[in-house]
Amino acid sequence: KNQVEQSPQSLIILEGKNCTLQCNYTVSPFSNLRWYKQDTGRGPVSLTIMTFSENTKSNGRYTATLDADTKQSSLHITASQLSDSASYICVLYSSASKIIFGSGTRLSIRP
Amino acid sequence: DAMVIQNPRYQVTQFGKPVTLSCSQTLNHNVMYWYQQKSSQAPKLLFHYYDKDFNNEADTPDNFQSRRPNTSFCFLDIRSPGLGDAAMYLCATSRDLEMVRERVYEQYFGPGTRLTVT
Numbered sequence: 001k002n003q004v005e006q007s008p009q010s011l012i013i014l015e016g017k018n019c020t021l022q023c024n025y026t027v028s029p030f031s032n033l034r035w036y037k038q039d040t041g042r043g044p045v046s047l048t049i050m051t052f053s054e055n056t057k058s059n060g061r062y063t064a065t066l067d068a069d070t071k072q073s074s075l076h077i078t079a080s081q082l083s084d085s086a087s088y089i090c091v092l093y094s095s096a097s098k099i100i101f102g103s104g105t106r107l108s109i110r111p
Numbered sequence: 112d113a114m115v116i117q118n119p120r121y122q123v124t125q126f127g128k129p130v131t132l133s134c135s136q137t138l139n140h141n142v143m144y145w146y147q148q149k150s151s152q153a154p155k156l157l158f159h160y161y162d163k164d165f166n167n168e169a170d171t172p173d174n175f176q177s178r179r180p181n182t183s184f185c186f187l188d189i190r191s192p193g194l195g196d197a198a199m200y201l202c203a204t205s206r207d208l209e210m211v212r213e214r215v216y217e218q219y220f221g222p223g224t225r226l227t228v229t
Contacts, residue, residue, distance in 0.1 A: 043220030101153035
């Protein structure tokens with residue numbers, strides 16, 4: 001069983017709509033949780049970084065939440081744009097300096 | 112003002128022919144990482160350097176080697192590429208390791224090198 005699981009695997013929404021991506025994890029304890037955006041053929045780019053004590057972090061139209069009790073994180077994208085089409089990866093940095101990647105959600109925005 | 116640079120962006124090599132991928136950084140970060148990412152999969156850490164200290168992941172094949180001649184440059188050498196080594200190879204840096212300073216250090220990724228093995 002993966003230590004970091006993301007859902008859905010892929011998602012298609014219309015431009016302008018909102019969406020929420022999920023990340024469930026079993027890693028404990030951990031130092032911080034990060035969401036990355038990876039455009040096709042490019043390296044991941046950091047969107048948000050949350051320590052285990054934070055509940056929410058925003059970066060423009062991206063808002064990440066963290067619930068340490070349920071071991072869930074979500075990434076909410078508001079007013080989606082065509083440029084939001086990418087893979088979104090949830091990554092946990094464990095307290096043992098281990099970096100654990102989720103397999104990502106492939107988001108496609110349709111005009 | 113590129114911060115993590117990978118060359119080449121696309122590399123084609125023949126089965127069994129050694130190949131070297133390069134990464135350079137302008138951030139003066141202590142840590143450099145190499146990841147392998149296959150299609151629709153999460154990046155998989157191969158190894159990292161903390162300064163000159165080399166740290167190999169337990170399941171990284173012996174076919175993969177790395178060199179870091181100075182702070183700015185790090186190389187990934189694949190001694191005898193197989194068809195299964197075709198992938199995107201990502202280089203990343205961070206100022207420090209999490210546990211060393213008990214702080215959060217952002218990881219910066221390069222654009223990747225797409226390796227094709229024929």
